[in-house]
Amino acid sequence: MSKLTVEGVGTFEVPESKRLVNALIDEARVDQLHACGGNARCTTCRVQFLAGEPERMTVAEKEVLTLRGLIGQAGLRLSCQIVCDHDMEVRCISRLAGSGRADAGKRPEEHVTPQPVWTNK
Ligand code: FES
Numbered sequence: 001m002s003k004l005t006v007e008g009v010g011t012f013e014v015p016e017s018k019r020l021v022n023a024l025i026d027e028a029r030v031d032q033l034h035a036c037g038g039n040a041r042c043t044t045c046r047v048q049f050l051a052g053e054p055e056r057m058t059v060a061e062k063e064v065l066t067l068r069g070l071i072g073q074a075g076l077r078l079s080c081q082i083v084c085d086h087d088m089e090v091r092c093i094s095r096l097a098g099s100g101r102a103d104a105g106k107r108p109e110e111h112v113t114p115q116p117v118w119t120n121k
Contacts, residue, residue, distance in 0.1 A: 005089040006030060007050060014084040021045045021079040021108050024092065031096035031104055038080035038108025040064050044094050045108075049075040052088030057081065057121040060114055080108055081116070 040060035
């Protein structure tokens with residue numbers, strides 16, 4: 001179990017290696033957007049890390065953050081490409097409320113998709 005702290009929401013125990021996006025939905029009960037269903041395409045699952053930002057990153061995350069011009073922004077990461085394998089603290093910056101979207105997106109798979117290839121951030 002690792003701990004997930006969401007700024008302004010609380011601190012939660014998360015099952016080992018659960019995807020961060022699903023922990024935000026299930027444990028923290030945040031209306032986190034995930035428009036592409038957790039496939040590293042939309043970037044709506046973005047969060048701002050306040051502590052515990054992982055050093056490793058999937059190649060898919062790196063590619064889409066680079067494409068969108070977001071790669072240089074300190075602490076900005078895609079929650080669908082991160083597993084909760086250590087304590088972390090995030091700020092939710094992309095939520096359904098106020099987005100104008102009809103829903104948050106299709107439920108992401110339990111495992112990281114696409115099949116992760118890991119690199120360093
Ligand atoms: S990039 Fe679309 S849900 Fe993560």
